[in-house]
Amino acid sequence: MTIDPWAKVESTDAERELIYRKPRTFAQDVISRFARKPTALGGLAVVILLLLFALAGPLFTPFDYQKQTLTLANIPPIFHTTLAPDEDRAFYRTTSMKVMELDASGRLIRQLPKVTDDYAASLISFQYSEDSLIYIDYSVNPPVLLDADSTPLPAGGIKWNLTYPLGTDHLGRDILTRLMYGTRISLMVAFIAATVNLIIGALYGGVAGYLGGRVDSILMRIVDIISTIPLTLYVILIKVVLGNGLMSIIIALSSVYWVDMARVVRGQALTLKRQDFVQAARTMGTRTRALLISHILPNAMGPILVTVTMLIPSAIFMEAFMSFIGIGIAPPMASLGTMCNDATEALRQNPYQLFLPALVICLTMFAFNFVGDGLRDALDPKLKR
Amino acid sequence: MRRLLSILLTCLLLAAAALPLTAYAAPTQELTFALNNVPDGIDPGITNNSFASPFLFNCFEGLVTTSTADGSLIPGNAESWTISDDGLTYTFTLREGLKWSDGSPLTSQDYLYAYKRVLTPETGAQYLNLLTDYIVGAQEYYEDAAAVDGLGIKAPDDRTLILTLKSPAPFYLSVLTMWTFFPVNQATIEANGDQWTNKPETYITNGPFRISENLLGERVVLEKNPEYYDADSVKLEKVTFRYILDLSTALMAYEAGDIDGTRGFPTSEFQRIRANVPGLVIKPSYGTTYYDINNAKAPYDNPLVRKALNLAVDRTAIIEEVIQTPATPAYGLNAPGYVVDGEDFVDGRPTFGMGPTADVEGARAALAEAGYPNGEGFPTMHLSYYTNDTVKKVVEALAAMFTENLGITVEISNEDWAVYYANVIAGNYDVGAMGWSADYLHPMTFLPLLATGDPNNVVGYSNPEYDALVEKARSINDPKEAMEVMRQAENIATAEYPLLYMYYGSQSMLMSPKVAGYYLDYSGNVLLKTAEVTE
Numbered sequence: 001m002t003i004d005p006w007a008k009v010e011s012t013d014a015e016r017e018l019i020y021r022k023p024r025t026f027a028q029d030v031i032s033r034f035a036r037k038p039t040a041l042g043g044l045a046v047v048i049l050l051l052l053f054a055l056a057g058p059l060f061t062p063f064d065y066q067k068q069t070l071t072l073a074n075i076p077p078i079f080h081t082t083l084a085p086d087e088d089r090a091f092y093r094t095t096s097m098k099v100m101e102l103d104a105s106g107r108l109i110r111q112l113p114k115v116t117d118d119y120a121a122s123l124i125s126f127q128y129s130e131d132s133l134i135y136i137d138y139s140v141n142p143p144v145l146l147d148a149d150s151t152p153l154p155a156g157g158i159k160w161n162l163t164y165p166l167g168t169d170h171l172g173r174d175i176l177t178r179l180m181y182g183t184r185i186s187l188m189v190a191f192i193a194a195t196v197n198l199i200i201g202a203l204y205g206g207v208a209g210y211l212g213g214r215v216d217s218i219l220m221r222i223v224d225i226i227s228t229i230p231l232t233l234y235v236i237l238i239k240v241v242l243g244n245g246l247m248s249i250i251i252a253l254s255s256v257y258w259v260d261m262a263r264v265v266r267g268q269a270l271t272l273k274r275q276d277f278v279q280a281a282r283t284m285g286t287r288t289r290a291l292l293i294s295h296i297l298p299n300a301m302g303p304i305l306v307t308v309t310m311l312i313p314s315a316i317f318m319e320a321f322m323s324f325i326g327i328g329i330a331p332p333m334a335s336l337g338t339m340c341n342d343a344t345e346a347l348r349q350n351p352y353q354l355f356l357p358a359l360v361i362c363l364t365m366f367a368f369n370f371v372g373d374g375l376r377d378a379l380d381p382k383l384k385r
Numbered sequence: 386m387r388r389l390l391s392i393l394l395t396c397l398l399l400a401a402a403a404l405p406l407t408a409y410a411a412p413t414q415e416l417t418f419a420l421n422n423v424p425d426g427i428d429p430g431i432t433n434n435s436f437a438s439p440f441l442f443n444c445f446e447g448l449v450t451t452s453t454a455d456g457s458l459i460p461g462n463a464e465s466w467t468i469s470d471d472g473l474t475y476t477f478t479l480r481e482g483l484k485w486s487d488g489s490p491l492t493s494q495d496y497l498y499a500y501k502r503v504l505t506p507e508t509g510a511q512y513l514n515l516l517t518d519y520i521v522g523a524q525e526y527y528e529d530a531a532a533v534d535g536l537g538i539k540a541p542d543d544r545t546l547i548l549t550l551k552s553p554a555p556f557y558l559s560v561l562t563m564w565t566f567f568p569v570n571q572a573t574i575e576a577n578g579d580q581w582t583n584k585p586e587t588y589i590t591n592g593p594f595r596i597s598e599n600l601l602g603e604r605v606v607l608e609k610n611p612e613y614y615d616a617d618s619v620k621l622e623k624v625t626f627r628y629i630l631d632l633s634t635a636l637m638a639y640e641a642g643d644i645d646g647t648r649g650f651p652t653s654e655f656q657r658i659r660a661n662v663p664g665l666v667i668k669p670s671y672g673t674t675y676y677d678i679n680n681a682k683a684p685y686d687n688p689l690v691r692k693a694l695n696l697a698v699d700r701t702a703i704i705e706e707v708i709q710t711p712a713t714p715a716y717g718l719n720a721p722g723y724v725v726d727g728e729d730f731v732d733g734r735p736t737f738g739m740g741p742t743a744d745v746e747g748a749r750a751a752l753a754e755a756g757y758p759n760g761e762g763f764p765t766m767h768l769s770y771y772t773n774d775t776v777k778k779v780v781e782a783l784a785a786m787f788t789e790n791l792g793i794t795v796e797i798s799n800e801d802w803a804v805y806y807a808n809v810i811a812g813n814y815d816v817g818a819m820g821w822s823a824d825y826l827h828p829m830t831f832l833p834l835l836a837t838g839d840p841n842n843v844v845g846y847s848n849p850e851y852d853a854l855v856e857k858a859r860s861i862n863d864p865k866e867a868m869e870v871m872r873q874a875e876n877i878a879t880a881e882y883p884l885l886y887m888y889y890g891s892q893s894m895l896m897s898p899k900v901a902g903y904y905l906d907y908s909g910n911v912l913l914k915t916a917e918v919t920e
Binding site: 347 | 633651652654655705707709781782784804
């Protein structure tokens with residue numbers, strides 16, 4: 001039997017009208033497009049993890065962001081140990097020539113008290129137990145630990161710091177705990193700044209774009225002026241008035257960053273206001289305020305959301321940057337930027353102190369940028385495949 | 386012929402052998418030293434900026450100067466001097482044949498000119514009070530030069546200079562080592578105005594060195610001044626001061642051998658440097674690091690509160706774990722270093738309960754007695770500091786100690802030095818970082834800090850008994866007796882804890898071990914007059 005490829009297929013009207021693809025709402029569309037992008041999903045996962053780390057993390061750490069143990073300062077997360085004369089103990093010599101006593105698993109017990117420091121012989125002695133001393137001989141490089149009979153102590157291999165998983169900073173504070181609080185500060189600054197910018201920017205841009213004409217010109221020139229003044233200058237001036245702290249940074253970021261948002265929304269409003277549904281609403285006598293809030297802004301939501309997600313990482317970066325140059329949050333509160341700043345002085349001695357907060361800043365920036373990227377692709381119907 | 390050849394060859398061989406020998410015997414006398422701050426000016430009459438001291442102390446010399454062997458006071462341009470029995474008149478006799486670096490003669494008229502220049506308001510001298518506080522008629526001359534004929538600075542002939550003081554000040558000779566008292570060359574200043582310090586050929590000096598090249602912000606090259614009266618003891622032919630503002634960069638350059646020395650290095654590297662890097666020079670400094678407590682503001686106007694703060698500080702932990710450079714705990718305003726008859730000013734001084742570690746119980750008891758048991762009801766303390774890495778670390782440690790040991794809330798704030806200092810002077814602070822580095826080696830450089838009405842008394846401490854003793858000590862001629870009175874005065878003040886005493890620090894720098902004969906003094910000045918490269 002042969003099939004005639006050109007035979008007419010019978011079909012009913014109902015069949016022809018049938019839509020095979022399931023109808024999807026705009027939100028479903030967006031979610032599916034977002035979910036198809038692995039970088040966006042990965043970014044979202046990291047953001048969620050960071051939120052958990054910052055908000056729930058402090059519940060699980062025995063330390064506090066400002067609790068100092070000066071005698072246990074500058075201990076890295078992983079170190080070379082030396083075996084103590086007693087089998088179940090080990091020593092770690094810090095870069096600042098102090099000796100820490102550890103138990104066999106790598107938990108810090110204490111700093112050994114220094115007894116004498118003989119500069120001429122390059123020997124520092126420490127009280128180990130009631131009747132025995134141990135020595136650091138720093139005439140050789142790297143310095144070695146000697147027991148009471150001047151024989152070098154055997155190496156004990158590399159151990160993880162079990163007391164402080166990510167080590168301690170220059171004042172003996174737990175870096176892991178400080179990272180949690182630092183991330184919390186960064187995220188808080190970012191979210192507050194983003195919310196404030198969203199509100200101010202959307203309304204300002206919406207008004208400028210919708211009303212147009214002279215109002216638009218004046219409002220947009222103000223935006224131009226604000227965007228030409230360097231942010232750092234603002235922060236320094238605001239800081240002189242308000243003093244150090246979170247408030248100055250939030251105010252500074254909130255007062256400047258909305259200009260981008262205002263420009264985006266204005267552009268959207270300019271195109272939307274010429275469209276038929278706006279004209280129709282206007283003909284029916286809708287008041288300007290209602291028109292703006294219930295018609296124009298919701299329709300510009302896509303670009304607004306994208307701008308907000310892109311704004312968050314740059315706000316985080318600005319906060320870290322300002323804390324880094326010393327005009328940010330007041331100590332002892334931790335912020336990723338101040339942690340980096342504290343670490344730069346001893347960079348050659350304790351590089352981990354700079355590396356860890358810098359890594360968290362990187363992760364946060366990447367994650368939010370990827371999420372923003374994914375959102376932009378998902379929200380923009382023109383990029384629909 | 387063959388014989389001639391062999392003689393020639395032998396000669397050549399000998400010469401070749403001798404060449405490295407001569408090179409070994411005379412290393413080039415050149416030194417490269419890194420400075421970490423650019424001074425605001427190098428005019429000895431104007432600046433009070435210690436960053437200018439490498440140039441001022443090595444290019445100029447005053448009437449008396451500091452020995453580079455042991456730091457003692459030795460004759461400089463003046464070969465001898467007499468002090469009248471009442472301690473008021475100082476008569477200096479200048480050396481014969483003193484010359485400026487351009488070869489012109491230097492006389493007591495140049496000194497007279499330099500001092501009158503400092504006293505001219507248009508000069509803008511920042512160390513003006515070193516003259517006006519002590520010399521008869523100086524303050525009046527500063528206010529109106531024409532109206533004064535009794536100025537206590539006279540130059541009756543070319544080799545004599547007479548200074549007349551308002552009241553005896555036995556330590557005034559050491560004040561005279563300051564660069565404010567260096568002579569300046571009238572001809573070059575009149576010809577070039579305030580530009581005279583900018584060009585090597587117009588920067589006329591009278592000390593061991595003169596400037597041969599000045600590249601703003603990059604390097605300044607000094608060469609030996611052949612006209613200097615003691616040029617024979619000056620070994621170095623050339624000194625290059627390179628500006629390396631970043632401390633870690635300076636340290637790297639030193640370790641790589643690019644420079645022979647550096648004034649500063651990161652303190653966090655101190656232990657590693659001490660262990661592994663040759664050439665570390667450490668000197669106790671004659672200065673005190675303390676925190677100003679606002680004595681005029683409640684609750685800090687209560688001596689018990691100030692006592693609690695002083696007792697709550699673990700000074701050893703701050704020195705050993707935070708600043709990590711040599712220092713000793715401070716229990717009083719005066720730093721150790723002033724010695725009379727082998728007895729240091731601070732020997733046997735009472736500590737008023739302060740100790741190397743915190744006395745938590747004592748501190749809490751004092752605070753409870755002041756009405757704040759366990760810190761309850763105590764207003765939030767504002768602990769302020771000026772932007773500086775080391776100070777920041779100390780402030781954070783201090784805040785934690787107050788919170789933990791006293792149970793009070795502490796808020797930390799920081800400003801740049803200019804804003805910070807203005808706030809401190811205005812009394813707009815609770816507790817703030819401060820310190821005093823001595824201008825001259827005498828307790829009188831410290832004591833006025835707590836005297837009523839002194840411009841440097843920023844804590845608002847006032848005690849008539851203290852003021853009277855300080856005033857009395859100023860005019861006592863016998864050093865031993867004066868020391869007793871000054872000790873009494875200090876103890877009266879310390880008993881009321883006007884300041885939060887922290888530590889007496891040290892001066893340190895790096896200088897290659899092949900350089901000898903230099904001197905680092907108690908306030909961090911590097912004197913190179915007799916320095917030489919030895920290998």
